Amino acid sequence: MLRIQNLQAGIEGREILKGINLDIKPGEVHAIMGPNGSGKSTLASVLAGKQDYTVTGGSVEFYGKDLLELAPEERAGEGLFLGFQYPVEIPGLSTTNFIKTAVNEVRKYRGQEALDAVSFLKLMKEKMALMEMDQTMLSRSLNEGFSGGEKKRNEIFQMAMLQPKLAILDETDSGLDIDAIRVVAGGVNKLRSSENAVLAITHYQRLLDYLVPDFVHVLYNGRIVKSGTKELALELEERGYDFIKNEMHQAEAVS
Amino acid sequence: MSNTTYLKEHIDRLQQADNSKLSGVRKAANKSFDTWGIPTVKHEEWKYTRIGSLFNKEFTVSVSADSTLSKAELESLRLPGADDANELFFINGIYHPELSVIKSTGLVLQPLEEASANRYAPIVEAQFNDSGKYLQDGINALNTASINGGIFLHVDTKKIIKHPVYIYNISDTRVAPVLAQPRSLFYVAEAAQVQFVETYRTVGASESMTNQVTEIIVEKDAIVEYYKLQNDEAHANQVSTTHIKQIGKSVVHTVTVSLNGGIVRNNLNAVLGANYAEAHLYGLYFQHGQSHIDNHTIVDNVMPDCLSNELYKGILDNQSTGVFNGKIFVRKDAQKTNAFQSNKNVLLSENANVNTKPQLEIFADDVKCSHGCTIGSLDEEALFYLQARGVPHNQAMALLLQGFALDILEKIKPAAIRSYVEDLITQRLTADVL
Numbered sequence: 001m002l003r004i005q006n007l008q009a010g011i012e013g014r015e016i017l018k019g020i021n022l023d024i025k026p027g028e029v030h031a032i033m034g035p036n037g038s039g040k041s042t043l044a045s046v047l048a049g050k051q052d053y054t055v056t057g058g059s060v061e062f063y064g065k066d067l068l069e070l071a072p073e074e075r076a077g078e079g080l081f082l083g084f085q086y087p088v089e090i091p092g093l094s095t096t097n098f099i100k101t102a103v104n105e106v107r108k109y110r111g112q113e114a115l116d117a118v119s120f121l122k123l124m125k126e127k128m129a130l131m132e133m134d135q136t137m138l139s140r141s142l143n144e145g146f147s148g149g150e151k152k153r154n155e156i157f158q159m160a161m162l163q164p165k166l167a168i169l170d171e172t173d174s175g176l177d178i179d180a181i182r183v184v185a186g187g188v189n190k191l192r193s194s195e196n197a198v199l200a201i202t203h204y205q206r207l208l209d210y211l212v213p214d215f216v217h218v219l220y221n222g223r224i225v226k227s228g229t230k231e232l233a234l235e236l237e238e239r240g241y242d243f244i245k246n247e248m249h250q251a252e253a254v255s
Numbered sequence: 256m257s258n259t260t261y262l263k264e265h266i267d268r269l270q271q272a273d274n275s276k277l278s279g280v281r282k283a284a285n286k287s288f289d290t291w292g293i294p295t296v297k298h299e300e301w302k303y304t305r306i307g308s309l310f311n312k313e314f315t316v317s318v319s320a321d322s323t324l325s326k327a328e329l330e331s332l333r334l335p336g337a338d339d340a341n342e343l344f345f346i347n348g349i350y351h352p353e354l355s356v357i358k359s360t361g362l363v364l365q366p367l368e369e370a371s372a373n374r375y376a377p378i379v380e381a382q383f384n385d386s387g388k389y390l391q392d393g394i395n396a397l398n399t400a401s402i403n404g405g406i407f408l409h410v411d412t413k414k415i416i417k418h419p420v421y422i423y424n425i426s427d428t429r430v431a432p433v434l435a436q437p438r439s440l441f442y443v444a445e446a447a448q449v450q451f452v453e454t455y456r457t458v459g460a461s462e463s464m465t466n467q468v469t470e471i472i473v474e475k476d477a478i479v480e481y482y483k484l485q486n487d488e489a490h491a492n493q494v495s496t497t498h499i500k501q502i503g504k505s506v507v508h509t510v511t512v513s514l515n516g517g518i519v520r521n522n523l524n525a526v527l528g529a530n531y532a533e534a535h536l537y538g539l540y541f542q543h544g545q546s547h548i549d550n551h552t553i554v555d556n557v558m559p560d561c562l563s564n565e566l567y568k569g570i571l572d573n574q575s576t577g578v579f580n581g582k583i584f585v586r587k588d589a590q591k592t593n594a595f596q597s598n599k600n601v602l603l604s605e606n607a608n609v610n611t612k613p614q615l616e617i618f619a620d621d622v623k624c625s626h627g628c629t630i631g632s633l634d635e636e637a638l639f640y641l642q643a644r645g646v647p648h649n650q651a652m653a654l655l656l657q658g659f660a661l662d663i664l665e666k667i668k669p670a671a672i673r674s675y676v677e678d679l680i681t682q683r684l685t686a687d688v689l
Contacts, residue, residue, distance in 0.1 A: 048643045076645035088640040092658025101654065106645035141658070158644060
């Protein structure tokens, strides 16, 4: 579904991604790990279409379409979802009102009729139950005054409502205690199917205890320097990122 | 140079014919007007709002209630909920009783001159023209010097006025430019409750200039809501002064919504003149085109233990300009004052601008005061967040702006007026921003 080839991107003239290659197929869960500053969040932002970043080379295809040509909302329409590391607080806009607009805009993009009030409410109730959320949270202003855990739960709730084909979860575990991680990862797991895929970006292995990946990639200095299965995550947890850095430096020294 | 000769002649004619109790106040104001003239940008309070050039031309000034606008013609200007409201019509600054409807008992309306001579005389004498102490400029003096066709409105003790009072200020400029100078004194007696909703409309293609002064005196245990809606034509200018004086422990709640006009200057004063008086001042301005909005507010804490809460929010698009000037006085005796003020602005265009200035003058030592102002563009991070969830850029902007305006819109309590204003804002967001 997603094919990233030699993707290079940066911000304000500074190169951050220096040639990313990645293939994701339906049904797969990929994890991208790496030390701070390696380019993990940049990759997520570039895929979702954030304008601050400039793509300087390479290509990204999503179901055969050139993703980089599309506006962020079109990417969402195509079935891409970005779970934000820091969900934005928007005073005066209720989560319900917002998600209704988003769901219907995505449906419009896909050539589907807008949901009527009854079907929307039914869908929302179902997904609220999935994420163990109550109505009061949804009638409050979007993310305003939410705790870290509430914000992330709200992100996965929105993912459930939008039913994306590919969900990119940017450090969804950051700032969450283990109970909150369980709820959030549990929600993601319930949404998994053979039709959709997840790209989880994380610094720590602990999320991957709950969200078991098929593939683990290590991003370092703007490149994927190592790929493997879930055991790679455990190894990273045990040995820290330094062993990757050392391997890289040794490789550079040899060449 | 402002042309005021014909205005002087107009005032002289009015004053020669004047044998009412108001003549002393008028004469003094006439003198002040002679001294001060139309304010220029040299006047500290008029630095960012130029009204001088509006007076280069000669306006028509009505002297009597001789409007040719029929009730049918005025029908389209009525606000939603009007059938359930008391309605006061001012045309070219003159009150028109034949067009107005008073349906609530406990609401007494009289010509100002009459009230200054009958049983209301002590009130008029004690309270009239308090605004002049605060607004020492020629435009305020011009209104007072030219009083004609003004009204006195008394809300009787303990009366809860269920029908809101709608006040229409209409300028009929079909023939020539018009200067309208409505003048009102409202007296809300002990434990009474009333809602005022005021709006401005210019009918005709020529320019209008409304120079209005409304004074509202509030007795103890009274509750007053005052809503000002400004959505007039681009050739409609105004200086609109609303001076509220709380002479007893009372609650005042005001919302000023400014959506369109030429040069619009609002003076809103709240004088907290009794212990435990409470005033809430809210404002929303959403300007486009070349329009100019200036909100000058004064909160004067005269007595101890008062509370004031002020929040003004602005959205400025195109080449529109805005001014917010929020003065708070805390007098020496006004210990335990709580006074809060905030002004937040979003600029949607590089050519829009706003000048915002808090001014706190505190002479008491045991007070809680805060003020703050922000000017920024729309939050890019928030826009991206909404877009990433599938909401197109323009609609995301509209949602963010609606969210920005919401906490002011929520302060509009009459449901018909609130939904009317919300619709106007939605229309604006659809027409302009989208």
